[in-house]
Amino acid sequence: MTLFHRSALARAGAVALLAAGGLATVATPAHAADQADLALTPLSYELAKGVKEAKAKPFKFTVDNTRGTATAKDVTVTVETRGLKDRKVGVVVPDGCEVDGTAFRCLLGDLAGGTTEDFGVPLFSTGGRGDAGTLVVTISSATADPNLDDNTVEHDITVARPGYDLTTWVQDVYADVAVDGDEAGESGLTGVKPGDTAPLDWAVFNDGSRRATGIAYGITLPAGVTFAEVPEGCVEQELGGFAQAYCEDAGAVLRPGQFYTADVRVKVGADVTEKLLRPGFLFAAGLDAAEGRPEEEPQVASGAQRKAFAETDDGDNIAQFDVFVDLTAGPEPTPTATPTGQPTATPTAQPTASPTSGDGGTGGGSGDGGGLPVTGVQVGLIGGIGGGVLLAGGALLVLSRRRKVVLVTPGDEKPDN
Numbered sequence: 001m002t003l004f005h006r007s008a009l010a011r012a013g014a015v016a017l018l019a020a021g022g023l024a025t026v027a028t029p030a031h032a033a034d035q036a037d038l039a040l041t042p043l044s045y046e047l048a049k050g051v052k053e054a055k056a057k058p059f060k061f062t063v064d065n066t067r068g069t070a071t072a073k074d075v076t077v078t079v080e081t082r083g084l085k086d087r088k089v090g091v092v093v094p095d096g097c098e099v100d101g102t103a104f105r106c107l108l109g110d111l112a113g114g115t116t117e118d119f120g121v122p123l124f125s126t127g128g129r130g131d132a133g134t135l136v137v138t139i140s141s142a143t144a145d146p147n148l149d150d151n152t153v154e155h156d157i158t159v160a161r162p163g164y165d166l167t168t169w170v171q172d173v174y175a176d177v178a179v180d181g182d183e184a185g186e187s188g189l190t191g192v193k194p195g196d197t198a199p200l201d202w203a204v205f206n207d208g209s210r211r212a213t214g215i216a217y218g219i220t221l222p223a224g225v226t227f228a229e230v231p232e233g234c235v236e237q238e239l240g241g242f243a244q245a246y247c248e249d250a251g252a253v254l255r256p257g258q259f260y261t262a263d264v265r266v267k268v269g270a271d272v273t274e275k276l277l278r279p280g281f282l283f284a285a286g287l288d289a290a291e292g293r294p295e296e297e298p299q300v301a302s303g304a305q306r307k308a309f310a311e312t313d314d315g316d317n318i319a320q321f322d323v324f325v326d327l328t329a330g331p332e333p334t335p336t337a338t339p340t341g342q343p344t345a346t347p348t349a350q351p352t353a354s355p356t357s358g359d360g361g362t363g364g365g366s367g368d369g370g371g372l373p374v375t376g377v378q379v380g381l382i383g384g385i386g387g388g389v390l391l392a393g394g395a396l397l398v399l400s401r402r403r404k405v406v407l408v409t410p411g412d413e414k415p416d417n
Contacts, residue, residue, distance in 0.1 A: 036072035036113060036143040039064040039150040043118070044167075046160040046313035047089060047132070050209030051125045055257040056092045057165060057207035058120020060316045061153070063139050069113040072141040078105045079121055083134035088159050092122040111141070114276060115322055125159055125209070132157040164254070165208030165312040168217075168319040170282045171201040173225075173266060175326065181261060191326030195270035197228040200321075203261045204284040206254040208312050214287025215252045215260050220244045222277040225323050229265035251292040268325055278322040286311055 043060040051057055065072050081091050082102040093099055097106040111117050121135065138152040145151065171177055174189035175196065181203045192198045200219070206212045221227070221243045227236060234247035247262070254260055268277070311317075 035068050035146055036065055036070045036111075036141060037068040037147055038072055038075070038111070038139055038141060038145055039067070039147075040137065040139050040153050042137075042153055042155045043318075044120075044313055044316040045156075046158045046165075047123050047125060048161070048163050048165050048208040048210070048312040049125050049129050049159050050162045051123075051165075051207065051256070052209075053090060053092060053124045055207070056090075056122035056124040058122050058167065059135070059155075059157070060118055060120050060167065061137060062116055062118050063108065063111060064116045065111045066114055066116060070143060071113055072111045072143045072145075074142040075108040075111050075117070076105060076140050077108055077119055078103060078138045078140070080136040080138075083136060083154075084157065085131070085133040087127045088125070088130065088132035089157060090124050090126045092124065094122065112276075115278065116320060118319065123157065127159075129159045129161060132159050160312045162209045163312040164206050164210045164212035164256075164286055166212060166215075166254075166284050166286060166314075167205045167207045167316050168282050168284050169203045169205065169259075170280075170319045170321040172321050173198050173200060173280075173323040177201050179263075181259060189324075191275065191324040192268045193326050194268050194272045197265050197267045200264040200266055202264065202282050202319075202321075203259040204254075205259040206256055209256055211256070212254040212286045213252075213290035214248070214250045215254065215284065216246070216248045216287055217282065217284040218244060218246045219264065219283075220281040221266060222280050222323055224269045224272045224274070224277050225280070226267050226269070227264070228267040229263060231262040231264070248287065250287055251290055253290050266323070268323065272325055273327070275325050275327055276322060277325060279320040280323065281318060281320055283318045285314070285317060 041062045041064065043062060044057070047057055047059075061077075063075060063077075079091075080103045084091065093104045094106055097104045106119075108117060108119060121137065133156075135155045135157055136152065137155060140151065169181075171183055173192060175192045175198050176190050177199055178186055179199045179201045181201065202219075204215060204217060219227075219230075223241050226243045227245055230236065230245045231247055234245045236243065236245045238244070245264075249260070249262075252260055
């Protein structure tokens with residue numbers, strides 16, 4: 001999707017929905033019938049006191065279509081804000097959304113069967129701590145949904161004490177993804193050929209009101225995918241057939257509104273036969289104390305920054321992504337006639353395979369994706385061990401901090417509250 005992208009969330013007034021890979025918190029078997037079956041799950045619960053409107057936190061929700069095999073067309077999100085307490089929180093309506101009284105409606109696009117998608121409702125702090133009321137969020141689509149019971153969530157919002165608040169974002173893997181921290185302007189992307197490598201576009205945002213000092217993150221890849229490149233000093237391992245990497249940058253200091261990323265490339269196995277490999281996971285956590293200096297971050301943490309701050313909301317520290325595979329064959333070479341002393345006919349209509357955009361695994365993250373296989377068994381395996389895998393990786397000791405890191409500042413930081 002290109003209409004809603006994460007980078008705009010960090011800029012004043014230009015807030016857009018967060019679109020990422022999605023997170024399947026509960027794995028369920030796929031239906032045999034050709035149908036879409038959406039479900040909505042909240043991931044964010046608390047907002048740090050002092051978060052400014054210009055750096056509103058996207059409260060993450062997941063739209064899940066893993067129970068269906070059909071593409072859900074024109075998925076729409078409706079947000080009712082009447083139940084929020086305006087003396088505690090405010091809402092930034094994303095660009096392109098339609099406002100109707102106290103509600104607004106945003107188009108997410110199409111969601112292929114067997115996949116998920118994240119979006120965020122931007123909230124900011126307007127007062128003190130405590131109960132901030134209820135946000136009612138509903139998803140719908142132009143495709144018939146046999147089960148509407150889990151399409152609406154009445155979500156309670158709480159304003160917590162000031163603190164840092166990490167939120168993860170990761171784009172689905174395609175061969176031609178632009179590594180820029182968002183999905184803006186990216187459509188019609190091509191799946192990764194078996195045996196080829198592709199970049200992983202990911203970021204860890206600080207959506208809180210205080211600095212985060214020190215960053216740890218872990219990445220778990222779907223079965224059939226391995227790491228081709230990770231930042232220097234990361235620890236790699238394989239557990240249960242899934243490749244994982246655990247990394248630390250103890251010197252990183254993320255101010256509110258900044259995001260952290262580093263170079264990661266993945267490789268699709270040469271023997272892969274599925275068009276969709278899922279899900280992969282990205283997890284991040286603060287180390288609560290900065291030590292040393294990151295390669296491209298000149299700031300040195302002060303004594304106040306070294307004070308341990310418990311994270312405001314760790315429910316949205318994990319993001320999911322999918323790897324799209326292009327199984328179409330390349331053009332076959334035309335046979336060369338071998339002289340035998342007798343006239344030999346030369347083929348004039350040699351068939352060649354042509355890339356396709358639907359079943360071939362190409363197209364944007366919210367494209368039709370028709371015919372993609374539903375990997376219900378794989379979802380169950382990874383969904384059950386994903387969190388444990390990343391926590392296990394967190395126990396690994398990483399001493400080296402020499403890695404290529406980019407810390408992006410969306411705007412001038414205001415003093416902490």
